[in-house]
Amino acid sequence: MTVEPDPRISFETSGDDLAAAIQMYEDAYDGAGFRAAQTERPFSYRFRVVGDDTMSFRSTRFDARMEGEVEARDEYVVMWLADGGGLVDVGREEVAFGPGTPMMFPTGRPFRFDLRDVRQSLVQFERTYLEGIAAEEHGTRPAPLVFDHAQAPRREDLRGWNAQVQRAASTVLGNAPVSPIVLAETARDTARALLRTFPHTVLAPDVSLPQGATGRVREAVEYMHAFAHTPISTTDVAEHVGLSVRGLQQAFQRQVGTAPNTMLRGIRLDRVRDELRRASAGEVTVAAVAVRWGFAHLGRFSGAYASRFGEYPRDTLHG
Numbered sequence: 001m002t003v004e005p006d007p008r009i010s011f012e013t014s015g016d017d018l019a020a021a022i023q024m025y026e027d028a029y030d031g032a033g034f035r036a037a038q039t040e041r042p043f044s045y046r047f048r049v050v051g052d053d054t055m056s057f058r059s060t061r062f063d064a065r066m067e068g069e070v071e072a073r074d075e076y077v078v079m080w081l082a083d084g085g086g087l088v089d090v091g092r093e094e095v096a097f098g099p100g101t102p103m104m105f106p107t108g109r110p111f112r113f114d115l116r117d118v119r120q121s122l123v124q125f126e127r128t129y130l131e132g133i134a135a136e137e138h139g140t141r142p143a144p145l146v147f148d149h150a151q152a153p154r155r156e157d158l159r160g161w162n163a164q165v166q167r168a169a170s171t172v173l174g175n176a177p178v179s180p181i182v183l184a185e186t187a188r189d190t191a192r193a194l195l196r197t198f199p200h201t202v203l204a205p206d207v208s209l210p211q212g213a214t215g216r217v218r219e220a221v222e223y224m225h226a227f228a229h230t231p232i233s234t235t236d237v238a239e240h241v242g243l244s245v246r247g248l249q250q251a252f253q254r255q256v257g258t259a260p261n262t263m264l265r266g267i268r269l270d271r272v273r274d275e276l277r278r279a280s281a282g283e284v285t286v287a288a289v290a291v292r293w294g295f296a297h298l299g300r301f302s303g304a305y306a307s308r309f310g311e312y313p314r315d316t317l318h319g
Helices: 018-028 127-138 155-172 180-197 215-227 234-241 245-255 260-278 286-292 298-309 313-318
Strands: 009-015 032-037 045-051 055-070 075-088 095-097 111-126 145-147 200-202
Touching: 009 018, 018 032, 018 045, 018 055, 055 155, 055 180, 075 127, 111 127, 111 180, 127 145, 127 180, 127 200, 155 180, 215 234, 215 245, 215 260, 234 245, 234 260, 245 260, 260 286, 260 298, 260 313, 286 298, 286 313, 298 313
Parallel strands: none
Antiparallel strands: 009 045, 032 055, 045 055, 055 111, 075 095, 075 111, 145 200
16 A cells, blocks of 8 residues: 655754844745844744645744844735734835734735744745635635735635634644645635635736736736736836846837836726726725825826826816
């Protein structure tokens, strides 16, 4: 009788060297600018990962203050704390993070964090896997998911999530042998629980691309369409495609004859118009829709809107 090999991969490290810990966490989370400072606790850390290429469980103990920047490019991550806390998405959609309520990593762009003395657990899903499960659940084609990390899940959904995490942890982290089929079923059940629990949007996979856009410019335009509803800037777009801001500007001018910030503003104006055309005048205001899409100066917004569409936004709403 042939015994299947255990499909789980595990990694664990610990120690009391602060510099080594910083480097390890930067590598583990593809981060940048990590800085740490000791608190009143004697410094030590422990980091563990168990799972496979689809889903993994991670745990961290870090007795110090750590801050830095992370971008989860190829994964979706849920995190929760048993101890410690701090701030997530510092300077943008900033949220206080402490024990009690799990939170998704902000999606689609880098985010900064400032945490101290944490006992943290995480569940990580490979990006295309979770997008495939979401497509099945929502009856759509696979597409990027955007999670609202600032919106707390409902209590009844959290109960279901916690129960599923306990079941999954007993399988993934347990000492008993696990077959690939059982591990796959566990990942699928946990992915579905995540999608039921954490507020998210499935973005349309089909976007309008300007003629001539190829390579990184095409990727940049797709990224703009996917995350126009979030507070991304051209700096975020450039970082996402691996170019400097100047390099992105030059590539856009060469391929599509316009600046990337102009492209992003136009995409957001189109989204405003779509929303105003679907709404009734008594349901929304132009100002509320404009601010939601990142237009803080309403006078300049109105002028840009009229220039693009040949009518003022109030006319679109009332029409």
